[in-house]
Amino acid sequence: xxxxxxxxxxxxxxxxxTQLALATAWSTGVTFAxxxxxxxxxxxxxxxxxxxxxxxxxxxxxxxxxxxxxTLLQATPLILCGLACAVSFRxxxxxxxxxxxxxxxxxxxxxxxxxxxxLGRLPLIAACLVAAAVVGALWLAxxxxxxxxxxxxxVVSTLMLNYVALSVTSYLVNYPFRAPGLANSMSPAVAEQAxxxxxxxxxxxxxxxxxxxxxxxxxxxxxxxxxxxxxxxxLGNNPRFARVMGIPVxxxxxxxxxxxxxxxxxxxxxxxxxxNYRFIDGFSPGWGFDGITITLLARHNPWGILVTALVxxxxxxxxxxxxxxxxxxxxxxxxxxxxVILLVTAQVAVPSLRRATS
Amino acid sequence: MNDLxxxxxxxxxxxxxxxxxxxxxxxAEGAGVVNIGIEGIMLAGAFVCLVAAWLSGSLxxxxxxxxxxxxxxSVLFALxxxxxxxxxxxxxxxxxxxxxxxxxxxxQVYFKVRGxxxxxxxxxxxxWDLGPLAKVPFLGPxxxxxxxxxxxxxVTAVATWLILYRTRFGLWLRAAGEEPEAARAAGIPVxxxxxxxxxxxxxxxxxxxxxxxxxxLTRFNExxxxxxxxxxxxxxxxxxxxxxxxxxxAGLFGFFQxxxxxxxxxxxxxxxxQTLPYLIVVxxxxxxxxxxxxxxxxxxxxxLQRYRTDAPGH
Numbered sequence: 001x002x003x004x005x006x007x008x009x010x011x012x013x014x015x016x017x018t019q020l021a022l023a024t025a026w027s028t029g030v031t032f033a034x035x036x037x038x039x040x041x042x043x044x045x046x047x048x049x050x051x052x053x054x055x056x057x058x059x060x061x062x063x064x065x066x067x068x069x070x071t072l073l074q075a076t077p078l079i080l081c082g083l084a085c086a087v088s089f090r091x092x093x094x095x096x097x098x099x100x101x102x103x104x105x106x107x108x109x110x111x112x113x114x115x116x117x118x119l120g121r122l123p124l125i126a127a128c129l130v131a132a133a134v135v136g137a138l139w140l141a142x143x144x145x146x147x148x149x150x151x152x153x154x155v156v157s158t159l160m161l162n163y164v165a166l167s168v169t170s171y172l173v174n175y176p177f178r179a180p181g182l183a184n185s186m187s188p189a190v191a192e193q194a195x196x197x198x199x200x201x202x203x204x205x206x207x208x209x210x211x212x213x214x215x216x217x218x219x220x221x222x223x224x225x226x227x228x229x230x231x232x233x234x235l236g237n238n239p240r241f242a243r244v245m246g247i248p249v250x251x252x253x254x255x256x257x258x259x260x261x262x263x264x265x266x267x268x269x270x271x272x273x274x275x276n277y278r279f280i281d282g283f284s285p286g287w288g289f290d291g292i293t294i295t296l297l298a299r300h301n302p303w304g305i306l307v308t309a310l311v312x313x314x315x316x317x318x319x320x321x322x323x324x325x326x327x328x329x330x331x332x333x334x335x336x337x338x339x340v341i342l343l344v345t346a347q348v349a350v351p352s353l354r355r356a357t358s
Numbered sequence: 359m360n361d362l363x364x365x366x367x368x369x370x371x372x373x374x375x376x377x378x379x380x381x382x383x384x385x386a387e388g389a390g391v392v393n394i395g396i397e398g399i400m401l402a403g404a405f406v407c408l409v410a411a412w413l414s415g416s417l418x419x420x421x422x423x424x425x426x427x428x429x430x431x432s433v434l435f436a437l438x439x440x441x442x443x444x445x446x447x448x449x450x451x452x453x454x455x456x457x458x459x460x461x462x463x464x465x466q467v468y469f470k471v472r473g474x475x476x477x478x479x480x481x482x483x484x485x486w487d488l489g490p491l492a493k494v495p496f497l498g499p500x501x502x503x504x505x506x507x508x509x510x511x512x513v514t515a516v517a518t519w520l521i522l523y524r525t526r527f528g529l530w531l532r533a534a535g536e537e538p539e540a541a542r543a544a545g546i547p548v549x550x551x552x553x554x555x556x557x558x559x560x561x562x563x564x565x566x567x568x569x570x571x572x573x574x575l576t577r578f579n580e581x582x583x584x585x586x587x588x589x590x591x592x593x594x595x596x597x598x599x600x601x602x603x604x605x606x607x608a609g610l611f612g613f614f615q616x617x618x619x620x621x622x623x624x625x626x627x628x629x630x631x632q633t634l635p636y637l638i639v640v641x642x643x644x645x646x647x648x649x650x651x652x653x654x655x656x657x658x659x660x661x662l663q664r665y666r667t668d669a670p671g672h
Contacts, residue, residue, distance in 0.1 A: 146643075150644060152640075331459040337459075345449070
């Protein structure tokens with residue numbers, strides 16, 4: 001008598017999660033390797049040292065305590081912007097307006113910080129951050145409502161509103177709130193007690209890194225463990241199914257964009273309170289747009305965003321130094337980053353999974 | 359009066375690159391591929407034509423080089439966005455970054471300059487004097503004394519309309535944009551049509567970039583397009599994706615730019631005028647969407663009404 005052959009155990013959900021994580025890591029790795037190869041080609045074709053450049057970047061970004069701290073400093077706004085984009089992208093809302101929310105949030109934080117100078121340390125910092133989050137969220141409320149209730153393409157509206165935010169904040173610090181006696185267009189400095197603690201003093205690395213880490217944890221928890229997170233994921237995976245399930249789709253879309261704007265506003269606010277201590281006209285090198293790349297690379301996984309933002313921060317930090325210590329221009333980092341962006345949604349690596357994210 | 363003449367004259371000049379990019383973007387959008395890479399393509403056109411004019415001394419070769427640069431970048435765009443089905447918005451962002459970074463890199467490695475590149479001995483585009491026509495009051499001084507590119511912009515607009523609405527390619531292009539599935543079923547090679555549309559878009563946009571580096575000035579500044587690609591995007595959305603209204607919108611936005619420069623000297627904040635094109639577009643899109651919704655509702659009500667009166671048993 002043959003024993004009934006035991007059928008292989010059914011794969012558990014955690015098995016699928018591991019598979020998905022591996023696939024994500026694989027495709028992200030392929031994208032990155034492709035971009036690195038392209039950058040190496042550019043360096044080689046223009047007669048610059050290939051390995052020397054990469055080695056120098058790695059050494060400056062990771063080789064010393066200050067270097068490491070600066071890498072974390074560069075990564076902080078990127079983590080926040082990546083999370084901001086992830087919240088709405090995961091719901092299938094292609095919101096590219098985080099850059100605008102970042103500018104207005106930063107201005108709100110700066111204004112609160114130089115206006116309510118009589119407040120104590122914690123109340124003032126809290127007020128600044130709340131102002132940044134609220135203003136960021138309100139800024140995206142308009143395109144959110146237009147998308148949810150009138151079906152206005154959110155890509156176009158948020159893209160356009162970024163430029164409005166840039167111009168409006170530029171107006172504010174050039175005219176009504178211009179700091180007296182300074183050549184550049186910037187707001188007055190925030191009160192002493194509103195400035196965030198520096199973590200590793202020679203570096204500007206500050207407590208906003210902790211905020212970014214806490215928010216990563218919060219978004220991961222929200223996606224994985226709450227009803228809201230499940231609704232967002234359902235909406236992102238299959239809007240029609242979400243509607244049939246009774247998920248209030250328009251309201252959820254608005255909510256995700258408000259969250260996105262709030263986190264984007266915090267990214268701007270934390271830069272003001274932690275690094276610049278004032279609002280500087282046009283201070284963002286495009287963090288809100290980098291957030292798009294980062295969340296797409298990480299497939300909207302908060303921990304993936306953390307890792308990807310750290311890698312991007314490393315590139316930025318290392319790139320700043322190669323300009324000083326070699327003849328290679330810093331723009332090689334822009335080229336590398338652009339190559340990543342170009343490749344990130346291309347269907348090269350795992351075609352079956354690509355469809356879900358684009 | 360003299361003020362008005364000079365502002366409108368400047369408006370024509372300043373709207374020219376926007377007109378080209380808007381027509382290019384319109385063609386790509388018509389084929390169903392939104393191309394925000396026009397910002398970078400315009401920048402590449404501006405840079406390449408200046409370098410080519412400096413190296414060859416010929417403006418014709420410069421224009422050819424700019425067009426070729428636009429075509430090459432567009433092929434890259436099409437390869438990623440059409441063939442490899444990448445998200446076109448993301449590819450556009452990447453292309454803009456690649457061009458900006460690539461130009462800065464080239465300037466620093468080969469020309470040893472940063473920020474701006476102004477090679478000596480390059481003559482810019484000629485200014486055409488309209489002869490006796492320039493004597494016509496108001497219109498004469500406004501229309502006369504521009505670079506050939508300004509006049510060619512009108513020709514390009516007409517050509518774009520002809521291509522889109524009077525050729526088989528244009529029909530295919532619009533079909534690919536509106537109903538790609540149906541177009542594929544009808545035997546239209548959708549990817550090839552989209553690729554061609556993108557290349558056309560790239561060439562036109564890059565030509566528009568020439569106005570920046572050989573028309574208004576004979577130098578190149580990093581980031582000299584300063585958002586004109588996005589204003590062009592705004593122009594064709596405001597123009598509801600029709601060539602005529604798009605050119606009018608681009609003209610209006612060029613007028614805003616000229617006005618803003620004029621107002622700057624009177625101390626008026628230029629930033630507020632800068633927001634106008636973008637605000638107008640968001641408003642237009644909202645109005646269009648609202649009207650569409652209203653029409654839909656009316657149809658639904660009418661259908662319900664018919665059902666109530668016609669259906670048996672009621």
